[in-house]
Amino acid sequence: MRSFFLRRGTNIILALWVMVSIASVAAMYHLWFEREFAIYFGKTASSKQEQIFILSGLPLKSLSIAKDIDLCWPIDAEYKFDGSGVMSSYMKYLVIPRIPSGSEYYKISEEKNKYHAQPPLDECVNSEQVAQFSTVKPTPSGLFFSLLIIILVSTGLRNGIRQLKLSIPESMAVAIFGIYLLVVLSKGVFGSMQWAGWAAVGASLVSLGYIAKTRVQSGPVSFGLSSFKFSWESALLILLIFFFCLWSFLMAVIVGPDDWDAWAQWGPKAKILAMEYASLASVRYFVPGSGDYPLLWPALWAFSGWAAGGWEDQWSKGWGPILLVLTSWQLGLIAFRASGRAAYGLLVAALWVSMPAVPLVASWAYAEAPLWLMLVCAMSRLLSWQVSKNPVDISVAGIFVAAAACTKNEGVLFAFIVCIWTLMQSRSVREAFAPLAALCIPLAFFWGPWMLYTRLVMETSNHALWFLGSGWVPAFSDFGSAALQVFTIWKDIRQWNLVLPVLILASMVLVFRGDRASRINLLIPFAMLFSSFIIALFHGPNWSWQIGVAWNRLTMQSLILLLPVLVHGFLMQGLAKVKKPLAG
DSSP, X not given: OHHHHHHHHHHHHHHHHHHHHHHHHHHHHHHHIIIIIHHHTTOOHHHHHHXXXXXXTOOHHXXXXXXXXXXXXXXXXXXXEESOTTTTHHHHHHTTTSBOSOOSSEEEEEETTEEEEXXXXXXXXXXXXXXXXXXXXXXXHXXXXXXXXXXXXXXXXXXXXXXXXXXXXXXXXXXXXXXXXXXXXXXXXXXXXXXXXXXXXXXXXXXXXXXXXXXXXXXXXXXOGGGOOXXXXXXXXXXXXXXXXXXXXXXXXXXXXXXXXXXXXIHHHHHHHHSSSSOGGGGGGSSTTOTTOOOXXXXXXXXXXXXXXXXXXXXXXXXXXXXXXXXHHHHHHHHHHHHSOHHHHHHHHHXXXXXXXHHHHHTTTOSHHHHHHHHHHHHHHHHHHHHHOOHHHHHHHHHHHHXXXXXXXXXXXXXXXXXXXXXXXXXXXXXXXXXXXXXXXXXXXXXHHHHHHHHHTSOOOOGGGTHHHHOOOOOHHHHHHHHHHHHHHHTOHHHHTTHHHHHHHXXXXXXXXXXXXXXHHHHHHHHHHHHHHHHHHTTOTTHHHHHHHHHHHHHHHHHHHHHHXXXXXXXXXXXXXXXXSSOO
């Protein structure tokens, strides 16, 4: 009887989720046609920029000033800026590689949306100018060429180092991590990423030659399609995944950077990496407090722009949805391996992408999408190691933990939590030494130099830890107010579908019915979430604004860790009693 009600309840929840997901897809495409398509489709890059300024409330005068600067100032000019950094953020992005480093000869001052330039911006033409704002005409060639290079390199890795048993998403993640290392090293040593670009092309040709020579068909790990049984439920899940990811791609590539962090923070870093003139240290001049932000996402964006012929900021944003697909793929593989059924993999992947906030954020050109991929790949290997104690799993996990730290500072927090989790897996510190070394050595080798560079050369600090020396302590009542604000964000079905409450409920079930290992695994996503809450609350008197603008993204970072834990707990620990919720 209990099993009957469990099956019936599960089927009802699944049916409701499917209905809400279909309604979400319809609403999202309607919104895209009514807004993005109507505003941007068929327009020139200049017209799109004007629309972005209007919709974002930025003064059109700053766009006009940017065009004058682009015509008059040398392309390698350094200047001093006084005024509102927020209102002039897009202007500063557009004129890169000209850097606001504080030079006294070139100056821009802004007060109440009125601008003054020194020397005066007379009618003049910069003979060094090649394209407006040093940006090539929007073209998909860079996106697809860079994707082809990374696919070839990842295929070579997957089949050349078979003992690692890399999945397709994992090998793609490793290849992307390699692109990041090449770009940053090339930019830092030679002042240009040209060396990195051609090195990546060379690696792809070597991989292509190896593949042709060995005639390797597919990697050692597949999605299990050979045993896949087609059904209408599986077809529905595939369609949901497809339409959510396609919507994200359409949102991304129809226009250049149109969200604040994209043009004010990640776009400038990527453009500096791609351009010949500015140095690596110049990334610190955009958005105070973000100078130490890791550069994996800007490096991938810059590589896509380089592949287009210089700097291209519209189609290159399509990497976000591509990374969303890879993340969903890896989630599906985790469920498939745990259950032996491809339909379970499709279900878990569909649950992830059906939260409308996920494909939306993936389209923004933020660093979230690459972070999701690195986190889910790391979590997959950590859970495998927990069962097998295979040193290969923990070693590969260490690579992905380091890659996460090189993507966003939240990845460093993740690394710290994973080290604690690893200690809890061992009976003694001595037993934990080898797995901890496998995690910490790649972190020290790959992330450590960047941390030292930002502190010693760039002289920046981590603004997330600002509260440690600020003396700011939130009032006791702030904790309740912040929790209420979090609940308000979480209850928005337009962002989370029915998935978030279901995952929270499933977590509670795992706490009470799961084994000790499952409860320890829950530490990782919930420690990430709680730590993010505390950091936001202690960030300063503007904690409410901080939670309002960042909490949905912080929630997604925890959910991408929670889903593998739940899959591992329910499927591998035998807690899933539903006999046949899906065909396949």
